[in-house]
Amino acid sequence: MNKVQNNKAWLLVLPVFLLVAFSAIIPLMTVVNYSVQDIFDQNNAYFVGLEWYQEVMSVPRLQDSLARQFFYSGTVLLIEVPLGICVALMMPTRGWTASLSLIVLALPLLIPWNVVGTIWQIFARSDIGLLGYVINGIGIDYNYTNNSVDAWFTVLLMDVWHWTSLIALLCYSGLRAIPDAYYQAARIDRASSWAIFRYIQLPKLQGVLIIGVLLRFMDSFMIYTEPFVLTGGGPGNSTTFLSQTLTKMAIGQFDIGPAAAFSIIYFLIVLLVSWLFFTTITHLDKDKVKEQSHD
């Protein structure tokens, strides 16, 4: 009841508010501003409300690339997460081989995105690229510039090459953090290797895997540079993902309004999926606590 009213304290939050405003809120608001107007030139802009939003949701080109995007990100996660865990499990734990494998794994992560695209652009070429040449050499007709399936798989393979290391390194650090006593106890309990993995290693990796999956989802959902350099989105639209469609719309065609509306939707999708994933996982832990307090 005797709560002291002192609103001056809000002033202390002001510096942070300004910082956040410039770094996030103001740029974002610009996009929001565009998304609700139809702009012809500097002097002719009309407020259109949510029309752009309604319109972009019904454009087949965007729907297609959204579907492609979800399929692609899902596939990336399905491959990279189990593969990363396997690599981490097989890595040596001590000696010079451990250092060597850490360096080798870290290498792809250090290469800039557009360089990765360029590397694969050449690497996968069927005339002079090692990969493309070998695949053709063993009798499979492969050409990522002509065949949309080939292109899609090449982009996927490139992502796996580029980012599996991230999951592997995260899991490796997670595995190193498990005390030896757990393995010793499991041996005494006569647990099989599968049981050790299922009941010791996997639960202990939960924390790093949440981070890994979130990072890989967000990054792969926003993928732009590598397919842009490698295939330019083609052939056809087979490797045109959301961000590229968006760029074409905003910069290529100068449809600022719809592009802004779609940017917002895009942003909200990333936010929503990440939030859903994160709360589901943390909710599982909360349930355990609740279950306890009822007992």
Next chain:
Amino acid sequence: MAEIHLKGLAHSYSDNPQSSADYAIHEMEHVWHQGGAYALLGPSGCGKSTLLNIISGLIKPSHGSVLFDGVEVNEIATQDRNIAQVFQFPVIYDSMTVYDNLAFPLRNMKVDKDKIDSKVKEVAHTLDLTDILHRRASNLSADAKQKISMGRGLVRDDVSAILFDEPLTVIDPNLKWKLRRQLKQIHERYNITMVYVTHDQLEASTFADKIALMYQGKIVQFGTPRELFENPNHTFVGYFIGSPGMNFLSVEKLASGNGTEFCFDGIALPLDSNQKKILNDSSSSNLKVGIRPEFIQLSAVQHPESLPCEVIHTEDLGTYKIVTVLLGQQKLKIRLGEEQQAPQKTAFATFPSQWLKIYIDEYLVDTNSGDAGDE
């Protein structure tokens, strides 16, 4: 059920041990009898955990062998040795319930469901875990987790020994006492050989019938808590057991009017003739006389046998007092009961000769028979 025999056992972590310093465990002969409750006591780094891990098979000894009921198990893997081990930090399977944790070893052995159920419930009952049987194990308190790790050992019918590696380290002090009692009850009920590693003498003496005291990779004494207290057969045992540890005085031979005396700082100790004879016969220059702080009598008035000393300070610990006195150049600790008055400044200390122990080259000499050590 098993008797564990350590035969000529020694262990070195280095591949090519040169000197005795390379050995974590020095060659030893030792038997843990079936059904006994033993403590393996010693300071950090004395090799007690190494020894325990050798018994459980987590470490392979570099020399000698481990025998379970007369059968050598050196080459038998941990999982086939029929032992259970409880570690310093509770090891539980986070994603499982308490029930599943307890059932886990049995499920790995493909025991049928009804048997698992009855066994798990029985063990849960013994360990007071029945109420929390269907809760997740991950959010329980440390003592409950430690009980679960022990329970995983108890559910198996074939377990012949349970090894504890400082299991109460992470337990709250008030629960330690309770858990120690529970351990003792379990021991009585299941008739399993138990070996308990600790650096806490109180834990060791409440849990174990017999204590093996380890020092620098050797078992220096194996006996009941009382034996270790009254007849420490190495100066280290005297120093390590008891609170405070034993007083040791380095003595040297001095000729005097009525025969040879054994003195420190020019003060002669009231040794009996047998003790003097033993000291006299020894050629070693490392002669020590030890006495427990509990057995020195301290008084403000002089007695015929007593020696004058100076009181430096008194610590009152509630149930007893520790008085530090200066006798010659030597500081001695004396333990007095709470009802006893500690003298100020000058006091007189009496040393009953039956509690004066003779140590030659750090080992006890039995003054009754003249042999070294007890057992």
